[in-house]
Amino acid sequence: MHAVILIGSPRKGGNTDCLADAFLEGVAAGGATGEKVYLDDLNIRPIGEVGDVHAERVDVRADDDYLPTLKRALEADILVFASPVYWQGVSAQMKCFVDRWSAYYAQPFLVEGMRGKVFAALVPHAAPDLDHARWVTEPVKVWAAHFHAVYAGEVSCVAGRKGSVCEQPHVLDQARELGRRCVALAKG
């Protein structure tokens, strides 16, 4: 069992990163392995023009880091979308990754590769209103349903300053617990 956490924040050591570390501790406690993928370190461009016929689509920007990153994500049993709330949505880094799915929309390696995977979300945000996390968690739930993946849940928290989530041990415990639960779900 292996987990890949897609990190949508450009802040290393930030709140998303801290949540991801705690999640990975839970994954390890459950007897699995995991890794973080910093999308901001990669050259993943916004999707280019795609044709209207799904089966005939090509990725006109396939010369960047996207395809190897997608394949790395597809090898995981557990796929975690870790993104801060940025203006009522996921970060641009995460959105670029997700949009590029549409260049491979009907391809079996994507459709079959996603089926049955365990999805989860890690979502810090600054506004003292837990509803803000919904801007990220609701899309992740829809992505899971689209790919026939299993949505295991999320950990969200109010954290604005860099690393301030580390001052909330109960939130880190929730992330550890979610990591353990994802492994248990993936093991079936």
Ligand SMILES: Cc1cc2nc3c(=O)[nH]c(=O)nc-3n(C[C@H](O)[C@H](O)[C@H](O)COP(=O)(O)O)c2cc1C
């Ligand atoms: C461009 C940008 C947009 C943001 N938009 C929101 C927002 O709409 N709602 C919110 O609650 N916080 C918002 N924030 C705050 C971040 O979600 C928050 O600081 C988060 O903890 C950052 O995570 P990080 O430390 O992993 O980068 C925004 C921050 C930035 C930089």
